[in-house]
Amino acid sequence: MTLQVFGLPVARGVAIGKAVLVASSRVDVAHYFINADQIEAEIGRVRQARNTVADELSTLKREMPDDAPPELSALLDVHLMLLHDESLTGATKQWIRERHYNAEWALSAQLEVLARQFDEMDDDYLRERKADVEQVVERLLRALARGESSALAPAAGKVVEDWGGEEPLVLIANDIAPADMLQFKQSVFKGFVTDVGGKTSHTAIVARSMDIPAIVGAREASRLIRQDDWVIIDGDAGVVIVDPSPIVLEEYRFRQRQSELERERLARLRHTPAITLDGEQVELLANIELPQDAPAALQAGAVGVGLFRSEFLFMNREGELPGEDEQFEAYRAAVQAMQGLPVTIRTVDIGADKSLERLSLSELRHEHTLNPALGLRAIRWSLSEPSMFRMQLRAILRASVFGKVRLLIPMLAHAGEIRQTFEIIARAKQQLRDAGTPFLDVEVGAMIEVPAAALMIPLFLRYFDFVSVGTNDLIQYTLAIDRADESVSYLYDPWHPAVLRLIAGTIAEARGASKGVSVCGEMAGDPAFTPLLLAMGLRSFSMHPSQIASVKQRILRSDTSKLALHVAQTLGSDDPQASFRKLAGDAGQIH
């Protein structure tokens, strides 16, 4: 029976494929496809792991002290029984044979299936046996990790691109942390859905950068959708259709072809300069997470990188944070890939939904806080770790010799933070000079993402060469809405008059002071906001490479001199969206 699940659309388009459920607790397990001639070896790994665990459990049982509670021994018997049950290891082997999953993935996929069956049981006792299966799987995964690794295993947790299968796959998960999302970047998945997350959560942002249809905040999706269900992901409407009828499927296949054609058409704009009807030149920059994203930025026609989220280099690491040389290599790679175009590197903006939890960072004072979005994050964290901060600054400055580097500081709000930041930059430069390491002078900019910064913009303009408006956080902090929390996502409103006034004020003041101003939050990549931002005087937009063409199309059809006439009235309205649509729409200025 067809079922529909609703969520928040975060990346446009239509994806049709078979569901692959990835348990959130298991996303750090390696997911990759094996070749047909690897199947027997992979099954051998499962067999080997099962033998190892059977030995472990038997030894535990044998060596159990006499005074141990009898339940313990009974529990070990249950675990041994589960271990040998066909529904666990037998079915795991089937995933390997039929779907070419690696052993770890196959095991976690089968755990998903079993956990669901247990959840649906009426009997409390049986329902509780789910924990036993989980424990056995945990042991098996540990045994697999200790045993011989697969010849095909890619670098930690990476998903290989080609699985040789015919059917397209879509990823369904309860939640995927932004860091884990990275491992799916180069993957086979044609679309994805998560139960949790807001439209501008970092998971959604990484998903958008993957340029595949995606929906977050779909609440029950991972419970309602089953492994191998056929699903349609409608990334425009935010709906997942499970087990669609042939007629619905046909309709969506048609829409899929249409959006592919549209995409091809837009791709032709790549070399067209972004100039409005009244001759205003607009700069379209790219947001990237890793140096590997730079070629896509060039390919999309970006004239530089407006935001390199350097914190993604700091995530997904089991050991230490990246050292100066490793960071330098990454920044240099991005700078060289951009072939002389500017690259704006933002210093680490960790915290909130971008945590470094996998590292043991207690010594870095990044512990759980009650309200992480308001805690020790971004520049606050950097200033609390001056040697780390200087190391990152040195690495960025060193990369300046290889192209045009700009430095961007996140989440400043206080004059004291600004002064401290410049002192540390000066110290990092001095250290490089003392060591005889070459670097060039770089422009330094501030993210305007805290309302206090937007309200105090003249102060920022005195210190900084340019400012970049981070609308994702600016909206979050202005409206007191956690951007990653789907339960309040209906209040996350970029059209709110308070938000628009802060943005308009920042743009106007920066232009008045002849300082560069851009917007690098998600609003910049949403064509629905392009006319209004142009009307406010914005001439520099930074967004995911995949969004550049549609924003450019809007720019080519806009007349800024006419649009600008509506700004005052729009900002004065208590419903700016309706107001601007009416004013500019009636005048035929929004296309």
Ligand SMILES: C=C(OP(=O)(O)O)C(=O)O
């Ligand atoms: C660009 C922004 O930063 P991030 O999304 O990485 O927090 C923003 O807040 O708008």
